[in-house]
Structures are given as C-alpha cells and as structure tokens.
Amino acid sequence: xxxxxxxxxxxxxxxxxxxxxxxxxxxxxxxxxxxxxxxxxxxxxxxxxxxxxxxxxxxxxxxxxxxxxxxxxxxxxxxxxxxxxxxxxxxxxxxxxxxxxxxxxxxxxxxxxxxxxxxxxxxxxxxxxxxxxxxxxxxxxxxxxxxxxxxxxxxxxxxxxxxxxxxxxxxxxxxxxxxxxxxxxxxxxxxxxxxxxxxxxxxxxxxxxxxxxxxxxxxxxxxxxxxxxxxxxxxxxxxxxxxxxxxxxxxxxxxxxxxxxxxxxxxxxxxxxxxxxxxxxxxxxxxxxxxxxxxxxxxxxxxxxxxxxxxxxxxxxxxxxxxxxxxxxxxxxxxxxxxxxxxxxxx
Amino acid sequence: xxxxxxxxxxxxxxxxxxxxxxxxxxxxxxxxxxxxxxxxxxxxxxxxxxxxxxxxxxxxxxxxxxxxxxxxxxxxxxxxxxxxxxxxxxxxxxxxxxxxxxxxxxxxxxxxxxxxxxxxxxxxxxxxxxxxxxxxxxxxxxxxxxxxxxxxxxxxxxxxxxxxxxxxxxxxxxxxxxxxxxxxxxxxxxxxxxxxxxxxxxxxxxxxxxxxxxxxxxxxxxxxxxxxxxxxxxxxxxxxxxxxxxxxxxxxxxxxxxxxxxxxxxxxxxxxxxxxxxxxxxxxxxxxxxxxxxxxxxxxxxxxxxxxxxxxxxxxxxxxxxxxxxxxxxxxxxxxxxxx
Numbered sequence: 001x002x003x004x005x006x007x008x009x010x011x012x013x014x015x016x017x018x019x020x021x022x023x024x025x026x027x028x029x030x031x032x033x034x035x036x037x038x039x040x041x042x043x044x045x046x047x048x049x050x051x052x053x054x055x056x057x058x059x060x061x062x063x064x065x066x067x068x069x070x071x072x073x074x075x076x077x078x079x080x081x082x083x084x085x086x087x088x089x090x091x092x093x094x095x096x097x098x099x100x101x102x103x104x105x106x107x108x109x110x111x112x113x114x115x116x117x118x119x120x121x122x123x124x125x126x127x128x129x130x131x132x133x134x135x136x137x138x139x140x141x142x143x144x145x146x147x148x149x150x151x152x153x154x155x156x157x158x159x160x161x162x163x164x165x166x167x168x169x170x171x172x173x174x175x176x177x178x179x180x181x182x183x184x185x186x187x188x189x190x191x192x193x194x195x196x197x198x199x200x201x202x203x204x205x206x207x208x209x210x211x212x213x214x215x216x217x218x219x220x221x222x223x224x225x226x227x228x229x230x231x232x233x234x235x236x237x238x239x240x241x242x243x244x245x246x247x248x249x250x251x252x253x254x255x256x257x258x259x260x261x262x263x264x265x266x267x268x269x270x271x272x273x274x275x276x277x278x279x280x281x282x283x284x285x286x287x288x289x290x291x292x293x294x295x296x297x298x299x300x301x302x303x304x305x306x307x308x309x310x311x312x313x314x315x316x317x318x319x320x321x322x323x324x325x326x327x328x329x330x331x332x333x334x335x336x337x338x339x340x341x342x343x344x345x346x347x
Numbered sequence: 348x349x350x351x352x353x354x355x356x357x358x359x360x361x362x363x364x365x366x367x368x369x370x371x372x373x374x375x376x377x378x379x380x381x382x383x384x385x386x387x388x389x390x391x392x393x394x395x396x397x398x399x400x401x402x403x404x405x406x407x408x409x410x411x412x413x414x415x416x417x418x419x420x421x422x423x424x425x426x427x428x429x430x431x432x433x434x435x436x437x438x439x440x441x442x443x444x445x446x447x448x449x450x451x452x453x454x455x456x457x458x459x460x461x462x463x464x465x466x467x468x469x470x471x472x473x474x475x476x477x478x479x480x481x482x483x484x485x486x487x488x489x490x491x492x493x494x495x496x497x498x499x500x501x502x503x504x505x506x507x508x509x510x511x512x513x514x515x516x517x518x519x520x521x522x523x524x525x526x527x528x529x530x531x532x533x534x535x536x537x538x539x540x541x542x543x544x545x546x547x548x549x550x551x552x553x554x555x556x557x558x559x560x561x562x563x564x565x566x567x568x569x570x571x572x573x574x575x576x577x578x579x580x581x582x583x584x585x586x587x588x589x590x591x592x593x594x595x596x597x598x599x600x601x602x603x604x605x606x607x608x609x610x611x612x613x614x615x616x617x618x619x620x621x622x623x624x625x626x627x628x629x630x631x632x633x634x635x636x637x638x639x640x641x642x643x644x645x646x647x648x649x650x651x652x653x654x655x656x657x658x659x660x661x662x663x664x665x666x667x668x669x670x671x672x673x674x675x676x677x678x679x680x681x682x683x684x685x686x687x
Contacts, residue, residue, distance in 0.1 A: 151544045152557030154496070154573055158590070204540050204674065206561050206569040210491035210592055222492040222590070224561050224571045234544035236559045236571055237553055240492040242590035260555045262578045264499075344540065344673050 003302060007032040007068035008062065008085045009077035010050045011040065012099045013128065013165050017291045018074050019054035030056045033065040036077075041167050044111035062088065070094045072122075072302045073267060078174040079181065083108040086123065090115040091092055093308040095122035095195040098296045101185045101332055102325030104176030109329045113322045120308040123322035124298050127189040129253060130320055132176070132268030135190060140195050147259030153235040155187030158252040161212050161221060161241040170217045178219025180335050183239035188227075188328040189320055190255050191235055199327060202342040203334035211242055225335045250283060291332065348378045351640050356380075358434070360425055361399065361417035362387030363438055368621055369416055370395040376639070381406050384417075407432040410450035412462075412642050414635070415439060419520065420513040423448045426463065430455045435462040435642045437635070441523050442665030444515050446663050449656035456652065464638045464648060465655025466472040469524045469585075470531060471630040471637070474598040478589060482532055487591030490533050493570040496527035497585045501554050501576040508576075509552045516552045517543070519662040522560060522574035525585075526665075527650075527658040529562050529570040532589060538563040541665035552576075560665050561674075579636040583622045588632035 005028055007019055012280060022030045037046025044050075048077070051058035059065055066073075066088050073089035075082055075098040082103050089096045094100065096116060102125055103109040116123040142150060161170070168174040175181055192198070207220035222240040229235070243252050257263040271287035301318035306312065330347055338345040355378040359370060362384035370391055373380045380397040382388045383406040392399045400406045406427070407413065412435035415425050423443040429436045430452070442465040445450045456463040482490060499521060500580050502508040514520045518541065530536055543558040557575045564570065575581075586599040601607075606625030624630055641648040663682055664675040 060371055148578070151555065152559070152573075152575065154494075154559075156494075202672065204542075204561065206538075206563050208491060208567050208569055210489050211590065212642075213592060222569060224492065224494075224569055226540065226559055226561055228542060228544075232544055234542050234557060234559060236561070236573065237494065238494055238571065240590060242492055242595060244594055247595065248451070258498075258557055258577065260578055262581065263575075271551075330520055342538070342674065 002027045002029045002066065003072060003299065004029045004070045006065050006068065006073045006094070007056070008065060008075050008089070009075055010034040010037055010046050010082065011078045011081070011166060011168060013162060014077035014099060014291065015076035016054065018076065018295060019051070019056050021292055021295050022192045023054055023056050031059060031065060031068050031070070031313045032056050033059050033062055035061050042165065044165060047240045066092050071307070072097065072299070073276045075099060076167045077175050080104045080174050081102045083112055087115045090119035090121050093121060094117055095302045095305065095314070097124050097126055097295070097310065098325070099126045100189070100325070101176065101181060102322065102329045104181070104330060106326070106330055106333050109326045113326060116322060118266050118310060120310050120312045122301055122305060123325070124301070124318045125320045125322065125325035126294060127186060128290035128294045128322045129186055129190060129268055130193055131290045131297070132266070133288055134197065134266040134271065135157045138255070138264050138266050139194055141264060142257065146261065147257060147264060148261030150257055150259040152235065153191055153233065154256045155190065155235065155237040156252065156254045157183040157237065157239055158242045159183070160243045160245060160247065160249070161215070161217070163212070163215055163217065164301060167179065167336065169186060172219050175219070177216070177336055179204060179221050179222045179239045179241045180339060181332050183241070184223070184225050184237050184332050184335055185328045187237040188331045189324060192324050193233060193320065193326055195229065195233060197324070197327065198231045198233060200331045200334065201230050202228040202344055202346055203331055203336040203338055205335035207339040211240065220339065223335070223339065225306045225331070227331060241313070248283070250285065351643065351645060352376050352378060355639065356410050358383070358406040358413040360384065360403065360406065360413055360415045362391040363416065365621065366391055366416045367395070368629065368631045369414055369635065370397055372629060372635045375632050376636050381410055389555065393419055403428060407434055412436065414442060414502070418420065418507045418513055419444055423452060426452045427455055429659065430459045430461045433459060433461065437464050437466055437638050440465045440654065440655060441515060441519050441659045441662065443659060445685070446656055446660035449659050453652045453656060456580055462642050463652040464641060465528045465650060466634060466638070467524065467650045467655060468630055469528055469636045470649050471634040472624070473626045473630070474600070475528055475562070476588065478596050481596060482589065482591070486594060487589065487596055488593035490566065490568040490589060493529060493533050493568065493587065493589040495528055495570065495575070495587045496573040496583055497521055497525055498575040498577050499583050500579055500581040500656060509545055509554070511550045511552055515662060516547055516666070517556050517574050517576050517663045518560065519659070521576065522558055522572050523658050523662050525572040525574065526560070526661040527574055527654060528587070530657060530661070533564045533566065533568040534571050535565045536562045536661055537565055537677050538674045539661055539668055539677060541663040541668040543669055555645045558665070559621065561639045562661070582620070585622070606619060609673070619667070
C-alpha cells in the first residue's frame with residue numbers, strides 16, 4: 001500500500017532534496033503546499049512552480065494539504081513556522097519529519113513534543129550528518145571503547161552563508177538567529193548521538209558579525225560555542241558561516257573526538273575522488289546521499305509503526321528524535337543568551 | 348656560521364627536553380656554548396660539543412648572554428640572577444608562571460639595562476609566519492573567527508609537567524603558544540573564557556586532558572585555542588583556521604607540509620614533544636639567530652618581553668576563568684601572583 005507523504009513549505013533549501021527523493025521512490029504518493037512561498041523575497045522559484053520543477057503534485061493551502069489525510073508530513077518551513085505545522089500534522093495523526101532546528105524557542109519545542117506524544121506520532125528531526133558513513137564508524141568505535149573515555153570534542157560546521165537561495169536564514173525572527181542557530185545544532189546532534197543523550201549543563205558562546213558585513217546581514221555570522229555536559233564531557237562548536245562565497249561547496253563539517261586512547265577526526269563531506277577534467281578540478285563525493293538515508297530511516301519507521309494511535313508511543317522511534325531536537329535546541333537557546341549577555345549560562 | 352654572531356659565547360642553563368634543539372641551534376650558528384644544569388649537562392655537552400661549567404656564577408661570568416631552558420617554575424629566579432649579573436637573557440616560554448612575575452623580571456631588566464626575550468618559537472614556524480604576513484597584507488580582510496589547536500603526547504612521565512605549581516598545567520605549558528598566536532594574528536584580547544576536562548585536582552593535572560579557551564579581541568574578532576595532552580604516543584600536531592571577511596587561511600601540521608612518514612621495523616619514533624620541521628631550517632634555529640642578533644643591537648625581534656608577559660597573563664586569566672566558571676574581563680583582570 002502506498003504511503004501518503006506531504007511536504008509542508010519549500011522555505012528550507014532541503015525541500016528540493018526531499019521532493020526529488022520522494023518523487024523517485026516507489027509506493028509513495030506526494031502532495032505539497034507552500035502557501036507562503038509567493039511572498040518570500042527569494043530569487044528562485046517557490047510554490048507551484050517549485051513543485052512543478054520536481055514533478056510533484058501541489059495544493060495552494062495547508063488546509064487542503066492536511067485534509068488530504070497524509071500518513072507522514074515533512075516540515076521544511078522557516079524555523080519559526082515549525083511548531084504550527086508539526087502541531088497540525090499531529091492533529092491529523094500524521095508522523096513528522098521536521099527540519100532542524102526543532103523550533104526557535106524552547107517552549108515551542110516542548111509543545112511540539114507534547115503534541116506528537118499525545119497523538120502517538122513519530123517526531124524525527126532532519127539531522128542528515130548522523131547518516132554519514134564516517135559518523136557511523138566513529139560512533140561504532142566510541143561505543144566499542146576503542147577511544148577509551150571520551151573527554152573532549154571539537155566540532156566545526158562552517159559552510160557558506162545560506163543567503164543567496166533563501167534569505168530567511170538571516171532573519172532573526174524567522175530563523176531564531178544566525179549562525180548560532182543554523183549551525184550549532186548539527187554538531188550538537190552528532191555529540192548527542194555519541195554520548196547517548198548527555199545533557200548540556202553550561203554553555204558559553206562568543207559571536208560576531210564581521211563575516212558577510214557587506215550583505216547587510218543583521219544576525220551573527222560567526223560563533224564559538226563551548227559546552228559542558230552532565231557526564232563531564234567538554235565540547236566546542238565553531239558554527240561560523242566562514243566558508244567564503246567563492247570557496248568549495250564541500251567540507252566545512254568536522255568532529256574531532258579525543259579519548260584516553262587517542263582521537264578520531266571525521267570530515268563527513270570530504271570522502272571523494274579527486275583529479276581534473278576539462279572544466280578543472282574534479283571532486284566526486286563518495287560518502288553517500290545522507291538525505292536519502294535519513295528519509296529511508298523515517299519512511300521505514302512510518303511503515304513499521306503504522307497509523308498513529310493517540311496516547312501510544314509509535315512502535316519505532318527513529319533517531320534523531322524530538323528529544324534530541326529539544327536537547328540541541330536548549331544548547332542553541334543557551335548559546336544565544338550567553339552571546340547576548342557575555343556570560344556563561346547554566347542550562 | 349653567522350657573521351653577525353661572530354665570536355659568540357652563549358650560556359645555556361638547563362639540559363632537559365628543549366635544551367637539545369637549542370644546543371644544536373647554537374652550534375649551527377657557530378657559537379661557543381657553556382652549559383650549566385643541575386642534571387644532564389655532561390651528556391648534553393658530549394652530544395653537542397658544549398663545555399660544562401660547575402656553577403651558575405661561573406657561567407654568568409663567562410658568557411655574552413644566557414639561554415634559559417629550565418623547568419618553568421625556575422625561570423624567574425634564574426632570569427633575575429642573570430639580570431643581576433648584567434647578562435642579556437633569552438628565556439624559554441612561559442617567561443614566568445604569573446604575569447606579575449613577568450612584570451617583575453621585565454622591570455628588573457629595564458632597570459639594569461638588560462635585554463630580555465621570551466622564546467615563543469611558534470612565531471618562527473613558517474606556516475604561522477605566512478599566515479601572519481598574509482593577514483597583515485589584507486589577504487583575508489578583517490579577521491572574524493580563528494581556531495588554533497595543539498596536541499602532544501601526555502608529558503606525564505617527565506615529572507614536573509603534571510605539577511601545576513611547576514608547569515602551570517596544559518594551558519600555561521602548551522596552549523601558551525597559541526594564546527600568543529591568537530594575539531599575534533587577531534590582536535589584543537578583551538575577554539578570556541576557559542574550560543578544561545578533566546579538571547585539575549589539588550594542583551595535579553590529569554594525565555590526559557584537554558583545555559578549550561575562547562578569546563574575544565579588541566577588533567571584535569573571536570578565537571578559540573584547544574590544547575590536548577593526549578594518550579601516550581600521541582603525535583605532536585598543531586594547526587589553525589583563520590576566517591576573515593574576504594577569505595580563510597588553514598593549516599594542519601600533519602597534512603600540509605609535503606612530508607609524511609610511516610616507518611616500521613625498529614625505526615626510532617619521532618620526538619613526541621618537540622616537532623620536527625619538514626619545511627627547511629629548524630624554526631628553533633631561525634628564532635635563536637634572530638633573538639641573538641637582537642641582543643647584539645640588531646633589529647628588534649618579532650617577540651619581545653612584553654609579548655611573553657601577555658601570553659602568561661592570558662594563561663593566568665584562563666585559570667581564573669576556570670575557577671569562576673565565567674569569562675574574565677581583561678580590562679580589569681589583575682595577576683594575583685598565585686601559581687596554581
């Protein structure tokens with residue numbers, strides 16, 4: 001039997017990737033809506049035109065989208081719109097894959113978890129780097145004890161400013177902030193996965209706006225976030241949008257994990273073959289399609305769990321789940337408060 | 348043999364880890380080297396062709412200047428003795444273990460008309476100098492976010508390093524290099540936030556330990572220094588990434604030197620505490636030559652005493668931050684003079 005999967009909003013740059021994948025999968029019926037797309041100041045297509053580009057059916061309103069009775073909903077709106085769409089999905093008993101970060105405010109995140117719990121729906125967070133082969137190997141080695149006791153981690157998530165394609169990423173209200181919000185969560189999620197869900201106890205963040213000043217960006221574009229965890233672990237995440245516009249499109253994400261037996265460093269987007277061709281340098285990625293793995297994990301869990309039963313947990317809780325989303329959102333929230341106050345913040 | 352350093356007699360004080368590369372460097376510039384040390388002087392002298400003297404007084408009387416390579420906690424007292432004898436001083440980093448001590452020796456040197464240079468050798472490592480020059484030339488625009496890291500095999504076996512009263516711990520001993528680099532590349536520091544895991548307990552540093560320090564600079568730039576005393580056998584590695592408004596500079600010592608080795612079957616392991624250079628002349632030699640020429644009245648070298656004092660001051664602030672759990676405002680931070 002086919003699964004009915006809805007895509008709610010094309011605001012996030014990953015919406016195209018999910019649309020492409022869902023359109024190509026067997027036994028999936030897709031329906032999409034992007035009612036706010038027309039008013040967005042983005043250069044590329046939104047709304048019906050965007051859906052046509054990926055060959056997926058489209059409706060004009062969220063009312064029609066949710067009335068369709070989807071089995072699952074992929075939420076790819078602006079961060080500040082996640083709560084409303086996730087609550088609407090839960091209200092129709094649809095399982096949810098929600099873009100990161102979970103929400104812009106902790107209270108919104110808590111409400112989303114509560115709504116999905118009450119409805120018995122899956123709430124999975126789209127942290128694709130979790131599905132990188134390099135991360136899987138790191139995690140297996142940590143779990144097997146090959147690193148000894150892990151005591152310190154340095155994460156970087158640099159990359160380019162997501163400004164050209166979707167300008168809301170640099171809108172404090174719609175995104176919840178700048179680089180601190182957009183990029184801290186990925187590394188925080190990878191660390192969460194390695195620790196089995198350790199909670200942050202103290203966060204210090206320094207941030208500035210020196211990068212991309214020429215674009216008139218009003219959110220922070222550079223940031224360093226240092227986190228103490230309840231298991232003693234120490235981590236710092238460089239969340240800066242510091243890959244220049246003319247820099248390589250790959251790389252920028254790394255995690256260096258140090259234990260009493262030594263260290264492992266992963267750079268999930270560096271796996272490639274190189275060389276040259278007529279156009280210049282060749283970079284052929286060989287690290288797999290992370291969005292495809294993420295979506296497979298979600299859809300498998302949706303199929304196995306079957307229709308949501310209110311008040312009952314789904315049979316399969318795919319990771320990273322809403323709880324991870326909330327823990328990582330709390331780190332971002334503390335980092336924002338720390339950057340604003342100049343003081344370290346207890347979580 | 349360097350013409351500017353003709354007829355040079357250097358007094359080396361100390362014969363531990365770092366003394367070997369200093370001894371080799373002085374011999375390479377053609378200097379005569381006298382050495383005094385509580386232990387190890389004979390062996391060092393034999394290996395590098397130095398002359399052992401029986402006392403510090405004898406050494407101070409016979410040399411043009413001294414090169415102090417003793418454990419950190421002894422730097423202050425030996426430096427003051429050299430100043431009192433009217434001898435110029437090159438002193439291994441950290442200059443002293445507290446900023447107030449650094450200022451005391453700087454004041455004493457000024458009063459005696461003696462020159463004093465701290466050996467912050469990383470300023471002579473080609474990658475760091477190239478980054479400094481590129482930044483000064485405006486290649487990456489305004490510096491925004493910088494990261495520095497430095498890892499070494501835990502020196503736990505070497506005795507005094509774990510005793511924070513004697514080494515200052517991993518920040519004062521190892522990260523002090525990158526605190527100096529962060530300041531050199533990103534400018535003066537306004538706040539310091541530091542964390543370490545595992546924590547130091549009763550003045551004894553853990554064997555395997557990492558410290559993370561975040562600095563805010565006057566320009567608005569932010570930087571991060573990470574220092575690790577890793578598992579025994581951890582190879583010495585350093586690197587940086589400096590992002591500016593119009594570009595990024597990156598270096599990793601294990602990847603970007605054009606030299607990589609993998610030697611088996613009894614080949615001697617490389618030095619785990621003192622990096623070798625695959626980029627031409629030893630930076631230690633370049634450093635000591637420049638400092639010696641400076642001491643002889645030549646151009647001011649790229650590191651002066653106040654740089655050494657500031658690096659110590661930043662490391663001391665990092666320790667204060669770990670104690671309070673909050674960032675330290677460098678506008679108001681006063682060196683307490685407490686060592687640990």
